[in-house]
Amino acid sequence: MTVTKPRSVPQSIDETLALLTSADYVADRALATVLFLSLRMKRPLFLEGEAGVGKTEIAKVLAEALGRRLIRLQCYEGLDVSSAVYEWNYAAQMIEIRMEEASGKVERSAMERNVFSEKYLIRRPVLDALTGKAGSAPVFLIDELDRTDEAFEAFLLEILSDFQVTVPELGTIRAEEPPIVIITTNRTREIHDALKRRCLYHWVDYPDAERELEIVRTKVPEANSRLSAEVVSFVQRLRQIDLFKVPGVAETIDWAGALTELDKVALDPETVSDTIGVLLKYQDDIARIGQGEGRRILDEVKAELAAAE
Amino acid sequence: MAEPFPETGQVEPEGRIGDNIVYFARALRKAGMRVGPASVKDAIEAVLAAGIGSRDDFYWTLHAVLVTRHEDHPTFDEAFRLYWKSRELIEKMLAMFSPVAPDTREKVKPRAAENRVSQALFEGQQKNRPPREVPEIEVDARLTFSGDEVLRGKDFAQMSAAELAEARKAISQLRLPFDLVRTRRFKPDPHGRRIDPRAMMRSSARTGGQLILPKFRSNRQVHPPLVVLADISGSMSQYTRIFLHFLHALTEKRRRVHAFVFGTRLTNLTRQMRHRDPDDALADCSSAVRDWSGGTRIGDTLSEFNRLWSRRVLGQGAIVLLITDGLERDHVDGLAEEMERLQKSCRRLIWLNPLLRFDGFEPKARGVRAMLPHVDEFRAVHNLDALADLCASLDKNSARSVDPRRWMDSGARYAA
Numbered sequence: 001m002t003v004t005k006p007r008s009v010p011q012s013i014d015e016t017l018a019l020l021t022s023a024d025y026v027a028d029r030a031l032a033t034v035l036f037l038s039l040r041m042k043r044p045l046f047l048e049g050e051a052g053v054g055k056t057e058i059a060k061v062l063a064e065a066l067g068r069r070l071i072r073l074q075c076y077e078g079l080d081v082s083s084a085v086y087e088w089n090y091a092a093q094m095i096e097i098r099m100e101e102a103s104g105k106v107e108r109s110a111m112e113r114n115v116f117s118e119k120y121l122i123r124r125p126v127l128d129a130l131t132g133k134a135g136s137a138p139v140f141l142i143d144e145l146d147r148t149d150e151a152f153e154a155f156l157l158e159i160l161s162d163f164q165v166t167v168p169e170l171g172t173i174r175a176e177e178p179p180i181v182i183i184t185t186n187r188t189r190e191i192h193d194a195l196k197r198r199c200l201y202h203w204v205d206y207p208d209a210e211r212e213l214e215i216v217r218t219k220v221p222e223a224n225s226r227l228s229a230e231v232v233s234f235v236q237r238l239r240q241i242d243l244f245k246v247p248g249v250a251e252t253i254d255w256a257g258a259l260t261e262l263d264k265v266a267l268d269p270e271t272v273s274d275t276i277g278v279l280l281k282y283q284d285d286i287a288r289i290g291q292g293e294g295r296r297i298l299d300e301v302k303a304e305l306a307a308a309e
Numbered sequence: 310m311a312e313p314f315p316e317t318g319q320v321e322p323e324g325r326i327g328d329n330i331v332y333f334a335r336a337l338r339k340a341g342m343r344v345g346p347a348s349v350k351d352a353i354e355a356v357l358a359a360g361i362g363s364r365d366d367f368y369w370t371l372h373a374v375l376v377t378r379h380e381d382h383p384t385f386d387e388a389f390r391l392y393w394k395s396r397e398l399i400e401k402m403l404a405m406f407s408p409v410a411p412d413t414r415e416k417v418k419p420r421a422a423e424n425r426v427s428q429a430l431f432e433g434q435q436k437n438r439p440p441r442e443v444p445e446i447e448v449d450a451r452l453t454f455s456g457d458e459v460l461r462g463k464d465f466a467q468m469s470a471a472e473l474a475e476a477r478k479a480i481s482q483l484r485l486p487f488d489l490v491r492t493r494r495f496k497p498d499p500h501g502r503r504i505d506p507r508a509m510m511r512s513s514a515r516t517g518g519q520l521i522l523p524k525f526r527s528n529r530q531v532h533p534p535l536v537v538l539a540d541i542s543g544s545m546s547q548y549t550r551i552f553l554h555f556l557h558a559l560t561e562k563r564r565r566v567h568a569f570v571f572g573t574r575l576t577n578l579t580r581q582m583r584h585r586d587p588d589d590a591l592a593d594c595s596s597a598v599r600d601w602s603g604g605t606r607i608g609d610t611l612s613e614f615n616r617l618w619s620r621r622v623l624g625q626g627a628i629v630l631l632i633t634d635g636l637e638r639d640h641v642d643g644l645a646e647e648m649e650r651l652q653k654s655c656r657r658l659i660w661l662n663p664l665l666r667f668d669g670f671e672p673k674a675r676g677v678r679a680m681l682p683h684v685d686e687f688r689a690v691h692n693l694d695a696l697a698d699l700c701a702s703l704d705k706n707s708a709r710s711v712d713p714r715r716w717m718d719s720g721a722r723y724a725a
Contacts, residue, residue, distance in 0.1 A: 013366055033369035040358045048379060078493025090506040112514045188620050193343060196377040203379045244616060
């Protein structure tokens with residue numbers, strides 16, 4: 001991504017809110033407060049919430065608005081130090097050893113220094129995040145932490161409290177300025193309290209109708225205003241039903257975009273059943289909405305919007 | 310909530326606001342939230358950093374630091390409302406401890422955590438009430454080792470208190486299952502099949518690169534998560550109590566054991582089971598569960614589990630033990646679908662049914678017939694032998710004798 005000149009962090013909650021708005025992220029005051037605190041107190045921000053409510057987006061928007069580099073560590077089961085922190089370039093090290101041997105003057109301590117020097121160090125996201133210069137520390141996004149195992153969590157504890165990493169062969173690498181850390185989880189398992197304690201916690205909830213409408217208007221400006229209102233109202237009602245997976249904000253935006261591409265100006269039952277796959281991703285849920293319940297919701301939406309006019 | 314925050318003095322760490330945050334944190338702690346001294350310090354720092362603009366900002370500032378679990382949000386909300394609503398805090402504090410009923414003006418409906426929070430805040434008033442009676446489990450201290458064989462085959466439901474105590478002891482000595490699954494992590498292993506370049510490079514540096522000896526590594530293996538869904542309705546509670554002991558023994562030996570019980574609704578007992586002492590753990594469980602020995606709504610509770618918990622606890626190849634007699638009180642609509650979803654979300658679904666102890670058991674009940682096609686194993690769990698079998702079976706793959714199809718055939722005959 002293009003890196004503009006790094007900006008300094010906002011100085012108040014209002015400034016934080018303005019910063020997010022300027023980058024097209026419609027945030028509520030609660031989120032702005034916790035984000036401001038995390039920037040001010042230099043604490044990692046721990047965002048928990050259902051999939052598709054805009055957790056990852058916060059990190060992206062923050063990096064863009066502050067003109068910082070975004071370093072992303074996507075977690076998965078079996079993530080280990082060599083793919084998260086650093087790895088040595090073994091092939092190059094072997095060649096280095098052969099070259100020194102060939103030149104005929106092999107001195108052990110010098111060779112060890114050469115072989116294990118920064119030249120052969122492959123930096124992975126964690127190490128990369130600790131290289132920020134003062135005033136331009138990167139945004140470090142640790143995405144979907146719940147996918148990795150407890151062992152990696154314990155390892156993160158050290159990094160998040162001291163912002164330093166120890167490479168046995170090289171020594172301790174410390175961040176000149178700690179990165180802005182944002183951790184997201186979908187709550188597929190509980191994260192240990194010890195890790196949460198070091199962070200500022202925020203539960204990212206589904207937005208209310210008013211804010212969701214604002215989000216759709218910002219993200220899909222070409223959508224007809226009646227269509228956006230109907231889409232938002234429909235999704236809001238879907239969230240009140242016991243579905244296996246209720247649609248997130250990302251799905252709302254996708255749906256509004258999809259309907260706009262189809263040149264729709266309002267919802268009708270056929271369109272809803274044709275495009276419901278954008279909103280719902282489980283067959284049970286789709287079948288349920290298909291069987292009359294979708295039509296009932298749509299009627300309610302129309303009635304409500306007609307009453308509001 | 311945009312009203313200006315009531316004046317609470319200047320923002321000084323050693324001023325009243327600091328004290329108030331300390332007291333507020335104490336109230337939260339009593340209401341069951343985990344608020345350590347470090348978070349209190351953080352809270353004061355956070356308030357200093359954010360300044361107090363409006364009541365709303367103050368609320369979210371404290372929320373950011375003091376709340377670390379989504380479940381705690383209602384508790385915090387209620388505590389905040391009760392604690393910070395006053396202009397004259399000290400007077401209100403006095404009011405809280407005097408026997409006058411608390412202000413109920415803005416209350417519309419009872420809120421989720423209200424009871425717990427007010428109990429924490431108004432603890433003084435409750436002190437002189439007689440303690441609620443807790444059903445006591447009699448423990449017989451005599452140890453008789455004879456008759457072990459008889460005990461092993463005896464039905465839990467027919468045991469006396471003394472025999473139950475012994476059964477519990479036997480359970481704590483069971484050889485627990487040692488099932489392992491491969492992970493994608495590695496550990497150094499001289500007999501491993503994969504080469505470990507990092508270890509090779511490190512050891513070769515020791516000899517100055519003269520010798521580069523091969524080193525090996527292999528996949529690390531871990532216990533998969535174990536999730537237990539136990540029925541505590543009237544007909545099942547005796548078995549479930551014993552089974553909770555078994556579960557406690559498991560929890561001690563391995564991490565990632567999740568326990569849920571259900572009657573008319575689902576309760577998560579995982580945290581309670583972590584207690585070192587089994588009696589303490591069970592006492593905790595009893596107080597956490599509200600519907601011991603009531604009716605059963607298997608379909609509804611499974612649906613709740615699937616919706617709220619399956620994604621959180623069934624990752625990484627979990628094994629699910631479902632303990633119920635399958636006698637659904639309500640309708641059985643949707644039960645088969647929920648069972649199917651449950652089976653598809655886990656690695657292995659084992660149904661433990663104490664009714665299987667009867668030789669002539671046939672899956673007649675509609676609930677049982679709806680559930681049977683969607684389990685991987687169908688076992689008895691009524692005595693110590695059955696538990697030992699279960700342990701053995703977790704180690705290896707399922708045997709023919711527990712294949713649910715054996716029962717389904719006879720069920721089909723019955724239905725026809």
